[in-house]
Amino acid sequence: MIVETDGMTDTLERARVSGQSRGEVIREICRHLAPFQTGERPITGDTVIAKDLTIDSLAIMDMVMELEDHFDISIPMNVVAEIHTVDQLADTIQKLCARR
Amino acid sequence: MKMLPTRNSTLPLHRAGFVSVPAMLDYAARGETGVTFYNARGEQLSALPWREVRERAHVVARKLIGAGFARGERILITADTWPGFFDAFFGAQYAGLLPVPVSIPVGIGGKDAYLDQLRRQLAASGAVAAVGLDDLAGYLADAAREFPAVRLHGGMDALYALPEKPVDLRPLGADEQCYIQFSSGSTRHPHGVQITQRALMANLAGMVGPAGLDVVEGDRAVSWLPLYHDMGLIGFLMAPLSTQISIDYLTPRDFARRPMQWLNLISRNRCTISYSPSFGYDLAVRRGAAQVPPDLDLRCWRHAGIGGDMVRADVLERFATTFAPFGFDSTAFIPSYGMAEVCLAITFCPHDTEVRTDAVDRTALAEAQRAVPAADPNDHQRARRFVICGRVLPGHQLEVRGPDGAVLADREVGRIFVSGPSVMPGYFGEPEASREVLVDGWLDTGDLGYMLDGEIVVTGRAKDLIIVNGRNVWPQDIEWAVEAKRVVKNGDAAAFSIDTGEGERVVVAVLARVSGEEARASLARDVAGAVREAIAVDCDVALVPPTLGLPTTSSGKLSRARTKANYLAGLYAPKPEAA
Numbered sequence: 174m175i176v177e178t179d180g181m182t183d184t185l186e187r188a189r190v191s192g193q194s195r196g197e198v199i200r201e202i203c204r205h206l207a208p209f210q211t212g213e214r215p216i217t218g219d220t221v222i223a224k225d226l227t228i229d230s231l232a233i234m235d236m237v238m239e240l241e242d243h244f245d246i247s248i249p250m251n252v253v254a255e256i257h258t259v260d261q262l263a264d265t266i267q268k269l270c271a272r273r
Numbered sequence: 274m275k276m277l278p279t280r281n282s283t284l285p286l287h288r289a290g291f292v293s294v295p296a297m298l299d300y301a302a303r304g305e306t307g308v309t310f311y312n313a314r315g316e317q318l319s320a321l322p323w324r325e326v327r328e329r330a331h332v333v334a335r336k337l338i339g340a341g342f343a344r345g346e347r348i349l350i351t352a353d354t355w356p357g358f359f360d361a362f363f364g365a366q367y368a369g370l371l372p373v374p375v376s377i378p379v380g381i382g383g384k385d386a387y388l389d390q391l392r393r394q395l396a397a398s399g400a401v402a403a404v405g406l407d408d409l410a411g412y413l414a415d416a417a418r419e420f421p422a423v424r425l426h427g428g429m430d431a432l433y434a435l436p437e438k439p440v441d442l443r444p445l446g447a448d449e450q451c452y453i454q455f456s457s458g459s460t461r462h463p464h465g466v467q468i469t470q471r472a473l474m475a476n477l478a479g480m481v482g483p484a485g486l487d488v489v490e491g492d493r494a495v496s497w498l499p500l501y502h503d504m505g506l507i508g509f510l511m512a513p514l515s516t517q518i519s520i521d522y523l524t525p526r527d528f529a530r531r532p533m534q535w536l537n538l539i540s541r542n543r544c545t546i547s548y549s550p551s552f553g554y555d556l557a558v559r560r561g562a563a564q565v566p567p568d569l570d571l572r573c574w575r576h577a578g579i580g581g582d583m584v585r586a587d588v589l590e591r592f593a594t595t596f597a598p599f600g601f602d603s604t605a606f607i608p609s610y611g612m613a614e615v616c617l618a619i620t621f622c623p624h625d626t627e628v629r630t631d632a633v634d635r636t637a638l639a640e641a642q643r644a645v646p647a648a649d650p651n652d653h654q655r656a657r658r659f660v661i662c663g664r665v666l667p668g669h670q671l672e673v674r675g676p677d678g679a680v681l682a683d684r685e686v687g688r689i690f691v692s693g694p695s696v697m698p699g700y701f702g703e704p705e706a707s708r709e710v711l712v713d714g715w716l717d718t719g720d721l722g723y724m725l726d727g728e729i730v731v732t733g734r735a736k737d738l739i740i741v742n743g744r745n746v747w748p749q750d751i752e753w754a755v756e757a758k759r760v761v762k763n764g765d766a767a768a769f770s771i772d773t774g775e776g777e778r779v780v781v782a783v784l785a786r787v788s789g790e791e792a793r794a795s796l797a798r799d800v801a802g803a804v805r806e807a808i809a810v811d812c813d814v815a816l817v818p819p820t821l822g823l824p825t826t827s828s829g830k831l832s833r834a835r836t837k838a839n840y841l842a843g844l845y846a847p848k849p850e851a852a
Contacts, residue, residue, distance in 0.1 A: 211798060221382070221802070221806075222381060222382070223380070223381060223382050223802060223805045223806040224382075224798075224799070224802030224803065224805065224806050225798075225802065227801075229805070229811040230379070230380050230805065230809040230810070230811065231529065233380055233381055234380065234526070234529060234530060235530065237381065238313075238530045249408040250377060250378055250406070250408055250409070251378070251384075251408045251409055251411060251412055252408075253378070253380070253381050254378040254380075254381065254382065254383045254384040254387060254412075255382075255384045256381045256382060257381070257382045257806075262381075
């Protein structure tokens with residue numbers, strides 16, 4: 174189950190800026206993360222990727238690479254190291270897409 | 274872009290025998306060979322002939338000297354695989370400064386742990402400059418804030434921006450140090466191995482000579498190994514430099530993402546020498562085998578070295594089987610053994626033979642510390658197979674000693690000691706830690722093993738060190754990560770690794786001061802999450818009943834060995850899967 178925590182205005186605003194719909198970005202992230210969901214807790218914007226899910230470090234690296242390929246962006250390693258949650262990852266992708 | 278040549282047109286190949294890193298580069302710069310960087314798609318990013326590496330290093334050296342850095346001062350460098358690292362490392366060599374190569378952040382959410390690591394490395398090395406990837410400039414600034422001695426920090430641009438002054442170069446000489454290698458000790462208390470020019474030259478001579486890789490005209494190397502590790506930096510930068518051969522690089526990240534690119538590069542560029550820990554061969558099989566290009570041709574690969582973690586026969590066999598149809602020859606495997614305290618290598622297996630193993634009785638090994646040949650080598654319940662790792666390099670000595678210090682006979686398991694010209698003088702600024710491992714010119718490797726007809730068989734580590742995917746992880750660091758996140762109280766966690774037969778699996782045993790299935794599951798999840806976030810390691814979590822407590826030694830210290838024994842005996846939940 175996927176729950177978006179952002180308000181609609183916020184989401185639309187970000188989509189306008191980036192040209193990449195936030196819904197699409199979140200959907201793409203969750204597509205990668207869904208297999209690692211644990212128990213009943215849904216994946217939300219607040220989900221801490223390395224902590225709340227059973228995803229291992231290689232799979233995280235894979236996901237980041239595939240997201241980079243999918244959105245045709247490159248996430249600098251210092252930025253990757255500061256990402257904890259699904260929302261932060263989505264923000265990063267949208268920002269980089271807007272700059273593309 | 275043109276590929277750098279494999280052979281020099283006129284410069285004769287000199288196999289080591291130089292007095293220093295600057296002397297090696299001075300000689301190699303007279304040829305046309307050099308280093309080339311490739312991306313994850315296998316495209317060439319840039320190529321630097323050794324001549325250009327030297328020219329750029331001279332410019333950087335004049336900037337460093339001009340900026341007032343004094344001879345012998347340390348410069349921390351985040352060692353990603355890119356030309357900037359070469360500029361900083363070799364620039365320091367010609368400026369009389371000691372490079373301190375350090376790792377780059379791994380994975381997501383790792384910022385805080387990485388900053389902590391940088392601060393500890395700055396403290397331990399007393400560095401006066403900290404440079405690296407431009408992306409990491411902010412991190413270097415953050416880490417350097419508490420260290421007023423750090424007079425220059427930032428991306429390589431900060432270094433390039435220094436004015437080039439008309440000063441004389443002051444290359445490090447034969448009697449001086451070369452650099453500081455972090456790799457020993459926990460990340461909380463990192464020990465920097467002092468690599469001297471003399472020890473490095475001695476180790477290189479052994480490594481590229483007939484008892485080692487026997488580098489000859491026509492050899493070409495490929496590497497994805499990180500340059501902040503001894504195997505990457507010495508094995509696949511210093512060794513090619515000491516023999517003036519060309520080397521083609523992938524970054525470790527790109528290798529992990531696309532392991533087939535490693536083999537593609539070997540095939541395309543007709544490379545002859547490449548190394549990996551067992552886990553790299555494993556990754557290539559598990560994640561690469563499905564995407565092998567039909568024209569892959571590994572017949573050129575004459576030395577496929579293995580080192581850096583316990584050499585695993587099963588992994589190598591799978592690799593050989595998978596890639597034999599593409600020309601891989603299993604006699605190319607060269608198991609070897611070494612550690613940063615001897616620069617890099619201490620033993621090599623002979624060439625052109627299959628990987629040789631010794632199957633011993635598990636019970637005699639565990640209970641009597643004796644490697645008794647197994648009655649039935651194929652009975653995996655009773656037999657444990659170890660890879661034979663070869664003879665000590667010429668000019669060096671290796672002994673296996675018992676608890677009383679006496680040298681043991683063949684097949685008796687004890688601590689491995691080595692001596693000879695490659696052994697470090699000590700850890701930087703750590704006389705006490707140095708004295709603990711260096712006694713009468715002998716290095717206590719902390720590893721366990723036994724001798725077999727003059728060859729070493731490594732069986733494990735005397736210390737508690739855990740190696741996961743080629744990474745050394747100290748159990749304390751895992752326990753601290755859990756405790757730092759307040760998931761459990763201090764002293765309530767014990768980390769160790771178990772041998773799954775496929776590799777090491779980290780287990781963290783924690784006191785479960787909660788009840789109810791959900792709370793227990795949540796605790797286990799939080800522990801695994803904290804470890805993954807701080808150390809980027811996956812672990813199993815065992816819950817210890819508070820009534821039982823974690824076992825301690827007679828002096829009241831946590832006993833990881835007994836925790837592990839209890840776990841394997843099924844005292845904790847969940848019980849281990851039968852090995």
